[in-house]
Amino acid sequence: MDILVLIDIRLRLISTADSGIITAGVVLLMSMQYEVAFPSGKVQYIFGKGLQAIERLAPQPVILTDSHVASLYPSLTEAYPSIIIPAGESYKTLETLESITGQLLQYQVQRKSVLVGVGGGVVTDIAGFAAAVYMRGINCGFVPTTLLAMVDAAIGGKNGVDFGLQKNLVGTIRQPQFILFDTTFLQTLPEIEWSNGFAEVIKYACIFDAPLFDELAVNHMAYYQQQQTALKELIQCCATWKNQTVQEDEHESGDRKLLNFGHTVGHAIETLYQLPHGQAVALGMLVACKVSETVTQLDGHVYHRLTTVLQQYKLPYSLTLHPDRLMDILAMDKKRNDDKIDFIVLKNIGHAAIETIGFDVVRKAIDNFSYAGNR
Numbered sequence: 001m002d003i004l005v006l007i008d009i010r011l012r013l014i015s016t017a018d019s020g021i022i023t024a025g026v027v028l029l030m031s032m033q034y035e036v037a038f039p040s041g042k043v044q045y046i047f048g049k050g051l052q053a054i055e056r057l058a059p060q061p062v063i064l065t066d067s068h069v070a071s072l073y074p075s076l077t078e079a080y081p082s083i084i085i086p087a088g089e090s091y092k093t094l095e096t097l098e099s100i101t102g103q104l105l106q107y108q109v110q111r112k113s114v115l116v117g118v119g120g121g122v123v124t125d126i127a128g129f130a131a132a133v134y135m136r137g138i139n140c141g142f143v144p145t146t147l148l149a150m151v152d153a154a155i156g157g158k159n160g161v162d163f164g165l166q167k168n169l170v171g172t173i174r175q176p177q178f179i180l181f182d183t184t185f186l187q188t189l190p191e192i193e194w195s196n197g198f199a200e201v202i203k204y205a206c207i208f209d210a211p212l213f214d215e216l217a218v219n220h221m222a223y224y225q226q227q228q229t230a231l232k233e234l235i236q237c238c239a240t241w242k243n244q245t246v247q248e249d250e251h252e253s254g255d256r257k258l259l260n261f262g263h264t265v266g267h268a269i270e271t272l273y274q275l276p277h278g279q280a281v282a283l284g285m286l287v288a289c290k291v292s293e294t295v296t297q298l299d300g301h302v303y304h305r306l307t308t309v310l311q312q313y314k315l316p317y318s319l320t321l322h323p324d325r326l327m328d329i330l331a332m333d334k335k336r337n338d339d340k341i342d343f344i345v346l347k348n349i350g351h352a353a354i355e356t357i358g359f360d361v362v363r364k365a366i367d368n369f370s371y372a373g374n375r
């Protein structure tokens with residue numbers, strides 16, 4: 001039974017919790033559930049419950065997961081009707097969607113069934129899309145199993161698949177019924193995937209939350225891997241930042257764009273050098289600092305603080321870039337508008353802005369990053 005209504009000052013959440021300990025004004029939440037209303041629908045956020053909670057949330061669940069998660073957690077696919085897709089971004093395609101549709105038909109999935117995506121961002125993206133289009137829409141829920149999916153990919157309702165080199169070209173914006181956060185999944189997460197998730201955590205700190213940046217700066221990745229309470233608070237904090245942003249601008253016509261900090265150049269780096277998303281975003285954030293030094297006169301000190309924090313979370317901070325090739329990819333980017341581009345800049349740590357700037361400013365920042373500060 002829900003017994004407490006709590007306000008956690010740092011997270012600025014109003015929540016119902018079914019077991020909480022209050023010590024000298026500090027709320028230590030063991031488990032909690034709250035609802036977030038987006039323009040396109042309400043989402044239940046459930047923290048601190050095991051996977052079996054999905055039976056209450058989704059009476060007839062069909063699990064969608066990837067081969068990697070399925071082999072790590074065999075009880076998952078033994079317990080429920082399941083669809084297993086190959087692991088990896090290269091399978092986030094229309095072909096995989098077709099195969100999922102065929103299997104949903106084989107299971108005779110009807111409108112009242114709920115498709116539950118259990119996995120990283122690839123799984124939750126494609127599960128959300130499959131649920132949005134199968135029979136013109138069935139319910140779906142997510143159980144993110146990577147840090148990146150917990151703090152970012154599973155939240156906000158964007159779903160879809162890649163098409164050729166174009167990431168997320170085909171998709172919709174539609175909220176899941178629920179997102180269940182079970183951090184015990186992270187015990188099997190490889191180190192590189194932890195780092196990838198931390199790139200997004202650092203991104204939230206840069207654009208919204210200077211105190212969070214300070215907290216990250218005094219800790220290391222190992223701290224959050226070992227301290228469950230700190231990790232859960234961190235995930236809740238990031239989820240709250242993302243929720244607030246998406247609630248105000250679900251279709252990304254305004255402030256949701258701020259979440260693209262580090263991503264414009266980051267996506268180009270990801271495509272050109274075949275780097276994991278988080279690693280490319282780390283480098284993209286550094287280039288964005290260089291752009292900001294020109295556009296908002298961001299203090300050069302921020303670039304160096306970010307470099308240090310990235311290292312603490314085992315993220316790259318230097319790479320020899322090929323400016324011409326990166327600019328070609330950027331020019332194909334869908335955000336292009338003549339010779340200008342919408343770019344997310346920092347005014348300071350914790351304060352970001354959207355500026356329409358010339359491609360030449362980005363080019364100069366990439367040159368600058370490649371030949372000077374990037375060492």
Ligand code: ADP
Nearest residue numbers: 068087120121122123145146148149185188189
């Ligand atoms: P994202 O980084 O967007 O979450 P993916 O869905 O591709 O991207 O997940 C990254 C990789 O991590 C995939 O190979 C996936 O199978 C694997 N993975 C997902 N969850 C876990 C987990 N809990 N433990 C170990 N590996 C996992």
Ligand code: ZN
Nearest residue numbers: 200263277281
């Ligand atoms: Zn990202």
